Amino acid sequence: MINPIEQELREHEAIQKRMVAVAKRMLESKRQLQQEIRDDIQKPDVQAAINELKKRNAERTEKGV
Amino acid sequence: MQSVPKRGYEYIFLGGENNTYAFITDQQVIYELKFKPSSYIFGNQPPFTEFAFEFVIEVAENPLPKLPPPDAVIPITLVSIFNDFFSLKETVVVYICENADGHAKARNRKFTQWFEQAKIGRLxxxxxxxxxxxxxxxFYTSLIMRIDNPRMADVITSFQKLSVDYKNPEK
Structure with missing residues (x-):
């Protein structure tokens, strides 16, 4: 039979394991999103939207906004 | 003393399943932000799953020969985008710092600085x-919510438990 302190320690370790597992999955997901961002910029529709934004920014600068 | 910019860069919402936004700095560095729906974080259990998103901000294109320098307009831009994305007060965003290269602590510090500098938004x-x-x-993780999120306490408790039902990371 385990004592309460040991029980609490085991529960803490179990929670920590779950947290680490979730964190690892979050990191994996983040890396996929980062790759998606690098791929996005090559897409024609994204390029078109970015060019439009650049144009708007340039107009804004010209107007001194 | 450095002056605080009053407005951020103009941004665009590119949409998609991962809710992509983009903006361009004065130095022509292009940043993209994504808010990916993320049900697994809360163990695929309602009520938070439909409001949970993973957040990432990344340089999409950098024409500079070095890393982009600090830019005080970025935090203001971030808060504008957050204001736009957090239209539902139940929204919860989770952020994690990359730790593969040992610089997670520095990234966490930078993200926290951005967050602190940006505390002037509408929400x-x-x-x-x-x-x-x-x-x-x-691991350095953060939960971000609107201050009026009616489920804030429950979200915090759930995140701390990090989904008791979480078993298979592939699902």
């Missing part, structure tokens, strides 16, 4: 940091 946000790990790995 008010709160950020809860959770730093944890093992002897070999350490």
């Amino acid at each position: 008010s946000f709160v950020k809860f940091d959770y730093h944890f790990g093992t002897a070999t790995e350490f």
Whole structure:
């Protein structure tokens, strides 16, 4: 039979394991999103939207906004 | 003393399943932000799953020969985008710092600085940091919510437990 302190320690370790597992999955997901961002910029529709934004920014600068 | 910019860069919403936004700095550095729906974080259990998103901000294109320098307009831009994305007060965003190169702590510090600098938006946000790990790995995570999120306490409790039902990371 385990004592309460040991029980609490085991529960803490179990929670920590779950947290680490979730964190690892979050990191994996983040890396996929980062790759998606690098791929996005090559897409024609994204390029078109970015060019439009650049144009708007340039107009804004010209107007001194 | 450095003056605080009053407005951010103009941004665009590119949409998509991961809710992509983009903006361009004065130095022509293009940043993209994504808010990916993320049901697994809360163990695929309602009520938070439909409001949970993973957040990432990344340089999409950098024409400079070095890393982009600090830019005080970026935090203001971030808060504008957050204001736009957090239209539902139940929205919860989770952020994790990359730790593969050992610079997670520095990234966490920078993200926190951005967050602190940006506390002038239309909406008010709160950020809860959770730093944890093992002897070999350490993780810096944050939960971001609107201050008026009616489920804030439950979200925090659930995140702390990190989904008791979480078993298979592939699902």
